[in-house]
Each structure stands twice: as C-alpha cells, then as structure tokens.
Amino acid sequence: MGSTLADVAAHAGVSVQTVSNALNNPALLKQTTLERVLASVAALGYSPNLQAKRLRHGTVSTIGVRIEPATDNIASSLLDRFLHELTGRADARGQHVVVFTAESDDDEVRRVRSLASQRVADRFLLTSTHADDTRAPALLDAGLPFVAFGRPWGPAPAHSWVDVDGAAGTREATEALLDAGHRRVGFVGWPIGSGSGDDRRRGWASAMQERTGLGDDDLEAITVRCTDLLSDAVDATAPLIAGDVDALVCASDALAAGAIGAAMEAGRSLPVIGFDNTALALGIGFSSVDQSVGQVADAVLDALDGEPGAVTMLVTPQLVRRQHVRWGIAPNDRGPSPS
Known part of the structure; x- marks a missing residue:
C-alpha cells in the first residue's frame, strides 16, 4: 500500500x-x-490520489481535442506535433487529452456537448479557426470552458485563444534575406481571404516596404497566390522564378517546396524560406519559420488553468536557418541552430 x-x-x-x-x-x-x-x-x-481530488472538485481534468481527417497536406504534420506537445505537457500537470473526430463544425459542437455531459472531458481546445467560425459562440452559449488554437478571423464574442504571430515570423524571414543583401524578395502565399495567409503576407510586406521603399503595386507584382498543393505551387511560382526576384518567402513549407521545384526546372538557385519547419524543410534543406508549438501548448494549458475570463496570446515563432548550397541562407548570430 x-x-x-x-x-x-x-x-x-x-x-x-x-x-x-x-x-x-x-x-x-x-x-x-x-x-x-x-x-x-x-x-x-x-x-x-488525483482521481479522488478530481471527484472532490467535480472535475475530470481532461481536455477534448478534435483531430482532423488524414490528408496529404504537408502542414497536417504540424497539428500532430502540437498534439504530441500538448499531451506531454498536460500529463506533467496531472491532466489528460482525449481526441475525437467530427465531420463539421456543427458536428464538433455536438460531440463536445456529448463528451461534457458524459464527463469524459470537461475542457476543450478548438483548432483550425476560420472566418465565420460558429464553434466559439456555441460553446460560450453552452457555458463550456475552452481555448482556441488560432485567433478569430472575423467578428466573434470575446473568448480565450492562443495563436502564432505569423506576421512576425515572415517579417523575420524577410529581414534575414534583406540583411544578406537580397532586394527583390518575392512572396508565395495562399488566395486572399485566408486569415493566416493574409497575416503572413503582412509581415513580409511591412519589412519590404520599410527596407526597400516598394509600394503596394510593386509588392503585388512580386506576389503569387495558390492552393497549398506542391504541384500548384510549382506552376504558380514559375513566373516569379523567371523574373528578377532573388529570394522567396513562402506561407508554408509546401509552397516553398513548390518554389524550389520551379527553380530547379528553370535551372536557378536562390534562397527560399518556408513556414512550419516540417520534415520537408529539413529533408530538402531550406530554411523555415518554426511555430514554437511547445510554447503554444504551454500557453493553451495556462489559459485553461487560469481564472475565468478571455485570455489572448500571440506566440512569436522562430526562423530556423539552413545552409543548403542552393536554397539556404548564411548563418549568423540571430535565430536558433537548425534542427
């Protein structure tokens, strides 16, 4: 005993x-x-005896999280890394994570209500926030505690969220290229209206405007937009590669890989920086902005454990530099070593 x-x-x-x-x-x-x-x-x-403590306080200390369907999207690995970090860090606090599936936002709300009523989970994490997201208002109306990984991309009632500062990440990436002597740094992003994609372009644009004096029309001329499919990125980026850009900042690693594919077809070499720091970036050897998902997981748990009230936080990502002979950038004292 x-x-x-x-x-x-x-x-x-x-x-x-x-x-x-x-x-x-x-x-x-x-x-x-x-x-x-x-x-x-x-x-x-x-x-x-954590179970006895939970019974005394009327809690189960379990966080419910919806998992996305398996896809070929390279960025889906980011959520896997985040869930791994969240689960480990929750365990260190005597808490648990339970995952579930849902076919839609409405279905997710139904599943959350069911898990709460059955006392399977008593707190929840929303991921993949988007415009016209109805989940946060529904959970607020139901009185269920939750935090969103992702800010609201439009009008929404006050609620707790943690997000990655995409603009800060692409700004750091752009400044690194400008510091290395590049001046025509292009941007490869997603179609207008993607909240996180628009945010990442803002960081690039602000750095370019301040450091090179280019106006909105000039910046639009060195911007391309497409879906996150690698093949689409190859086709969309070809005109930039054929032009006078001397480096590229991309909204994702899939777009960066597509840009590198277009550069290879054109026989060009130029620095390319992606976003998410996936295994793809490590394997090909291009630099990428790491979303610091461990810090995000800690911030989410702090918000869930905190006093009632809306808590909002932007986590600053970090540029991971790689020195590939064709796609990399030179190291300096700024930023972590490649991993």
Whole structure:
C-alpha cells in the first residue's frame, strides 16, 4: 500500500494541512518548511490520489481535442506535433487529452456537448479557426470552458485563444534575406481571404516596404497566390522564378517546396524560406519559420488553468536557418541552430 498524506506529515513532523499546502499552495509556507515536506514526499514516494481530488472538485481534468481527417497536406504534420506537445505537457500537470473526430463544425459542437455531459472531458481546445467560425459562440452559449488554437478571423464574442504571430515570423524571414543583401524578395502565399495567409503576407510586406521603399503595386507584382498543393505551387511560382526576384518567402513549407521545384526546372538557385519547419524543410534543406508549438501548448494549458475570463496570446515563432548550397541562407548570430 502506498504512503498517505498522514504518513508524509508524520515523516516531516508537520500537520496534514501543511503537507496539503506544500502540494497545492506552496507560497503559503516558509521555504525551509516547504523543502522539508517535499523531501519527505520524495523519501516516501508519495503520489497524490488525483482521481479522488478530481471527484472532490467535480472535475475530470481532461481536455477534448478534435483531430482532423488524414490528408496529404504537408502542414497536417504540424497539428500532430502540437498534439504530441500538448499531451506531454498536460500529463506533467496531472491532466489528460482525449481526441475525437467530427465531420463539421456543427458536428464538433455536438460531440463536445456529448463528451461534457458524459464527463469524459470537461475542457476543450478548438483548432483550425476560420472566418465565420460558429464553434466559439456555441460553446460560450453552452457555458463550456475552452481555448482556441488560432485567433478569430472575423467578428466573434470575446473568448480565450492562443495563436502564432505569423506576421512576425515572415517579417523575420524577410529581414534575414534583406540583411544578406537580397532586394527583390518575392512572396508565395495562399488566395486572399485566408486569415493566416493574409497575416503572413503582412509581415513580409511591412519589412519590404520599410527596407526597400516598394509600394503596394510593386509588392503585388512580386506576389503569387495558390492552393497549398506542391504541384500548384510549382506552376504558380514559375513566373516569379523567371523574373528578377532573388529570394522567396513562402506561407508554408509546401509552397516553398513548390518554389524550389520551379527553380530547379528553370535551372536557378536562390534562397527560399518556408513556414512550419516540417520534415520537408529539413529533408530538402531550406530554411523555415518554426511555430514554437511547445510554447503554444504551454500557453493553451495556462489559459485553461487560469481564472475565468478571455485570455489572448500571440506566440512569436522562430526562423530556423539552413545552409543548403542552393536554397539556404548564411548563418549568423540571430535565430536558433537548425534542427
């Protein structure tokens, strides 16, 4: 039989309440007392009965997350990485993640209501936010606690969300190329109206305007837009490659790979920077903006664990530089080493 709270209290020479404070409210104790109690916890191998605690507080400490259908989309691996980080970091907090499927936003709301009513999960994470997203209002109306990974891309009631600052990521990428001496840095993005795609173009455009003086029309002339399919990106990027651009910033790694395909067909070499830092970027050897999904996972958990009220946060991504002889950029002291 495992040690109890009373066993720890007796071993440390303190009251049971003091042990409880050490585990749940350590700021209430003197440092010497806290250290003595924690030493006893370690010596006896005491592990709190989390299930009993959850029953007392009427919670199950489980986060429900919808998983997307399997696709050939390269960016889908990003959500897999995020769920891995979220699950591990939740486990370290004594919490769990349960995944479920849904065919649509309305179906997801129904599934969330069902999981909550069956006490399978008591908090939820929304992913893949988009324009006209009805999920957040529905969960607010139902009184269900949730956080969105992704900001609202249009009018929405106040709610908690965590997102990656895409504009900051593409701005850093563009500035890295400008610092290396490139001046005609083109942009490969998604069709207008994609919230995250428009945000990523803004970061590129702001850096180009400030550093090169190009106006909106000039920037539009070195911008191409297409779907996230690699084959579409090859065709869409060919005119830029045939022109006078000397480097490219892309809204995703799939678009970057397509740009490299177009460059290879044209016999050109130029730096290309993607977004998401997927295995594709590592395999081909081009630089990419990493979304810092570990930081996102921590921010999501902090928001779920925080006091009631809307919490919003933008996580700053980081440029990962790679030195491929044809597609890479030179290293410097800014930014992490390739991984």
